[in-house]
Amino acid sequence: MQEKSKKERSHADWAMFAVGFFLFLGIGFWVTPKILYAEKPQPFQFSHALHMKQVAEGCNSCHWLREDGSFSGIPGVDVCAECHEGEPMGQTPEEKVFTTQYMASFKPIPWQKYSKQPDCVFFSHAPHLKKGKLECAKCHGAHGESEELRKYEYNRISTYSRDIWGWSILGLGSPPERMKMDDCAACHREHGVRDACFVCHK
Amino acid sequence: MEWDRRTFVKFAVGAALGLGASPLAPKLTDDVAIWTQNWSWVPEPADGEVAFANSVNPATGTGVKVRMVANRTKGQRFIRVEGNPDHPLSRGGVTPADATALQLHYSDAYRVRAPQWREPATGAPRRVSWDKALNYVAGELKKLKDQGKEHTVVMLGDDPKTAESELMMRFMASYGSPNLAFTPSAAQTWDLACVLMSGNYDIGFDLEGAEYVVSFGTPLFEGFGAPVATRKALSAWRDNDVKFVQVEPRASVTAGRANTWLACKPGTEGAVALGIASALVKEGAYDKDLASQALGFEDGGDGPGFKALLLNDYTPEKVAAITGVPKDKLLKVAKAFAKAPKALAVCGPDNSGDPGRLYDFMAVLALNMLKGNLGKEGGLLVRQPLPVNPLGEQLKVSAKPRLDGGHEKPLAVTNLAALAEGAVKGDPYKPGAVIIVGSNPLFTGPQANLIREMLDKAPLVVAVTPFMDETAQLADVVLPAKTFLESWGDSGTAYGSPVSAYGIHKPLIAEPGEAKATGDCLLALAKVMGGEVAKALDFDNMEKVLKTKCADMGDFRKLAEKGYWVQEKPLIGKFCFSTSSGRPEFKSSGLEIVLMRMAEKAGNKDFLAGLGIDPKKADLAAMPHYQKPQALAKVDKKYPLLMAGIPSLRTAQASLPASPYMMKVLSDETLAYKNNLVVEINPATAAELGLAEDDGIAIESASGEIKAIVHLFEGAAPGMVFVPMGLGHTAFGEYLKDKGDNFQKAVMVTTDAMSGLPQWGLSPVRVKKAKGAAHV
Amino acid sequence: MSSSKGKHKYGMVIDLDKCTGCGACSVACMSENNIGVLPDETDKIRSITWLRVYQIDNGKAYPETEVAFIPRPCQHCEGSHGHHTPCVSVCPATATDYDEETGIVSQVPTRCIGCRYCVAACPYHARYFNWYDVPWNNGLDKPLSPFVSPRMRGTVEKCTFCFHRYQQAKNKAIVEETEIGEMDYQTACTEACPSGAITFGDLLNPEHKVHELAQEDNAFRLLERLGTNPKVYYRTDREWVRRQLDNYLPGEQPDRVKVGG
């Protein structure tokens, strides 16, 4: 082999240093989400947009505030059944699945909830809807207008839905891209809402 | 270029820095921290729509409100039992047993989920189908009947006031056995006393209406009547500055709550009542109208009257000698009692829950009569009868001799202990089968060891129970019952209540599993038995039973919704004496008749001594007077101490086991570090016995022994050992098993001669040092 | 944007002359707050009992002995000089705070790092460390309430004055567009007590019963001389009981002593 001058060698060394650095930096960025997140399928597809056209009261038609101040959340099959008869109303295979596998036996549908907060969180829709007059989209984004259900991923370690940390691996963004405690706190702070721990924790 | 060590090191350092600059590390750090916040083994209770329903806890009589949550995917479940604020008696309050009823309901370790049958060959319990279990029991019973031994079948129940108990009575009557016994209770003694002296039963104490109360040895705030309702009275007393006096040997909770505690010798509470009555009469501070009407107050043809008895035998000095209560203290209370416009004397179950002594109860009733309390606000009120219908025609009870020999006793009352004793002795016959419905006598006694012997003797033991309790563990067949939350059932008026109250519970959530409502178990058995029995219990299910029973209580759906029926107004000013004389009787004509009959039977044998009565003072027999309890008589060199129980709402309620949460709130004075039972002994007594705090001891009686460690308590009467009750289970799994020891194991049952009821409040015992664990 | 309506100071008045030590409050609290239970709970210094009922006696010889019971929830100390709550001020991870709106001292187990400094700081032993993993998986997890998050080993917990009930009451009030009434927010222990010994409400609200009760002559607080400024008041007519609820020098008279640690 040829002899290289010391300087050249040093350059080459540092080049390897750079290669190592950028290679692993890339790997770190690319591999982290791969390690961390896993996908879970939704039981079948669902178009919010389609349903929004059918219902009278927008989101409120299927997700409402109960009289005791709690929130009804994802509707049960009984709610679906208020419109859906025994037979499919449309042509989609999705609806077929729904009608035969769930409607027929009133079996609960195992939806994956994008916005599910951990158990220690006390989140109450009532103050946000009634007092804060927030739009649903403020936190849920365009979910209510979506044609189909997005990919649902969860964090293998923390079990959280990926929507909580946000899809950016750096955790950038703010609601609706992200639903971290910091986001709640920021909005509270901005609107002068007190932020004692128990306001959001149980 | 070469790839030598230096290059590699540079590359590696670069790689490390690169990875470090990527989000990997911080993100993982954050996520593992979040992981610790969401460990999979920490449950996440499912959320959903909340609903409420009313019910009644038959074990406590408390009107409860049950909170349920319906999760969208996981369905509905109970999450809480709360007080029903609308219930007129319990008014939203609960006992620990109510508040934690769900732990009993849901605990895997407590519940029986399927019928169980013990393989006769191996003795190992097996899970079987209902059919098999019922057919087996019915078959055995039929066999006995075929052998003409139907009267040897024993059935034991807990509470005689429920619809289930009426089914049990109908079952036994139609089947043909007289051996049906329920847990003995003070209600029995009190009803006897009331009927004998006033001709009425169903009489309650108007605690809330009273302005001065003296309680004679009954643990008002530990185990009396409906615990919540009683405590509401305490609350009212405090708000209205009502004073109350507790007469008993121990500085109990009730004594601590009282404004005055009269510490008397054990078993002498009745004498204190007579002492007060005597003072009232002496001062002329009594209801002279009533006295002038009454039978046996003044001396009469048949001998000296009650007045003379009081003034001669129960002077303050004499009473002080009997009871150990100083004369001036006694008189102070008597004066206050005389002075208060609404002063009430209360008696009831004693600290150990035993039924009390008839003459004592009569003494307390007499004191109330002298005060003119009958039918008076703040006095004794007769309850409006519950508007319930019988479940069919009255059936004749078999006339065969009873195992408890009760038919030969003066008042023919059933006596569970005597029944067991008879069964064990095989006198007059051996038990053919024992069926235990909704109770756990093997643990709750009286005198648990005696019951165990009886069951050991019986060829067939059947337990109908929601829990795998001690009795069920021993049974040949176990029929799984439902808890009150998932079944139809009811409860009656509690002891001492001034108004009638009825509770009803219904299935709130259709829980999975094979259990049936207790009543339905009986109905199912009856159906399989067929014949007379099936005819006597001809109902589809318990709901139908209750519909029949409650037909006169208005709309059944609404009643079930509400969960209770309570008498609207107390019957004030509505009291009429229904004795055979139609008058108040200080000398009971009823008793006199009984005694006359006995005298006839006995011929010229002295039957009075057997009743604990000095034949020289035969005229006492029909009057309230102080009779030394049998247990006291049995104290001797061998068993020099008296043992009594310590009741607590924290340890148990009726025959229910304590819940894990109830166990959790037991203090170090009840159950000490490493599950040692703690018993109270007066420091002076302990010194005599050479015992120090935390010493391990064994308490032995003639019937058995229990292990405990010593707690020196100034409030314990000298010469006694006080033992917490309800602990020392050998069933129910890790939360309850082997925690402390069972008071009932050392109990020596005696009998109250006149009423014929068993007594277990005081047992003669001795104490031995044993190895004990440290006490924290 | 919500303007925080109303400032409260929730507190309790516990009538020791009514308390019969039955433990209903304590277990009601457990069932309300998903408190863990271990097979062996006799090690009382590691047993979690947010509302512990202490038994005391006057120490006199028979037959002068008397017993009394002291239910002890978290006292929700306001502390002296501006909410310097003993436990809140020491927590390094801000896992506990003093809520200005309600005066309630929170505890967030998911934030807690388990250093136990707060346990040391609380003179009432109102704070409990989870020494063990609770074995829930035996049917006892069934009745757990969704309104309170069960705790994990290694964290501290304590009485919250059933804050989730405040939250629920608030939600209801929001939906009904009213204010929270006295009866809309009551703690589990208050409701449970069969002898009505516990009264709960807003000490600042003249319409709430506690407002009067707390100001009565024989109302006082546990260890108030320390200056913790608790929000749980006790009342009793028994001098000996009162004497045992704070430290006094031999000559001192409880009702004469100036309070303020």
Next chain:
Amino acid sequence: MLFCFGLLAWAAVSAFLCLYKGLNQTNMNDYYAFGVWIVVDLAIIALGAGAFFTGFLTYLLRKEELKNIINAAVIIGFICYSGAIGMLGIDIGQPIRGWFGFWHANVHSMLTEVMFCITTYLIVLIIEFLPIILENRQIEKVPELGGFAHHLHRIMIVFAATGTFLSFFHQGSLGGMYGVLYGRPFAFRTGFAIWPWTFFLFILSAIACGPSFTTLIVMITEKATGKKLVSHDVKMLMGKISGGLLAVYVVLKGADTLYWAFVQTPGTGTQLSHFYQQSYGYWLLFAELGLGAVIPALMLLTPAVRKSYGLLALAMALNCFGAVMNRFVQTIQTLAIPVLPFESFITYMPTWQEWGITAGVIAYGMVIFSLTYRYLPVFPQERKLNQAQ
């Protein structure tokens, strides 16, 4: 050494149990929220104060003589601090989220202050330790590293200053930790602004015992190796510094104790005797203050004592004993004394797991110190002092 590794193995088992099964493996409980670990933590951090204070004297006040012992001081400091942090990691219930204390810090908490300062100061210590490592003969050969070491040396004063600042603070905060517990009349102290007097007393006590401990370790090492490592005048100087500070400490601590005993305590209705009950009698007070402070202070201020190798070592040992006792009393007795009048006194005795971790930290210290002594030029005077041999 083998013995040390045995201890470390014991510690490893203990640590595993405590982390896997939880702190129920200890005998701590809701009354003794802190146990032997915290006592040892506080004690070794106090003893480790030698590092910063010697650094302060050496670099900032330019006590040139102390150059001879500063390396040892830094290493001991490093051992103490890293050991303490390691123990704390096991002591908290949720080590995995221990960093919440930094991320969600509560600025009012003395513990926050402690956490921030001791970690920051540990970093400073590592930086101060680096040049010593880089002076290893093998490492010195690498030219870049040599230059780096040289540069480090030159700016060491900045780190010493930072270390001084941080340490003054967290030593104080450690004391503050107890002094602020106004729910604990035994520990509570009034103070100045936001700092209770214990804040200042702990600083004093730490800077008084730190130099002693450093010197003591050096002396033990001398005995163990049979070599002279540091000239006696340096040790005497360290002793004098310790003694002077200890004297100030004795005066102030005395004043504090008297005020606390005769004004503050009766003011809250407590009798002093209440604090010294059961196993915690007045003897503790005398042991801590008499044997552990007054006597060593007098000894260290006596030139004759300082001259004598043995007496100097004894005085310093007593000084360290006093500091440890103080930390023990502040931690354990504070928690032991019932505050609720109706509560009874309970005792605490660590489990073998607790002792294991404690022993492990000590073993860790011995191992590290041996290794550094073996491989690094810890004692500049060593060669000179041992030329005769």
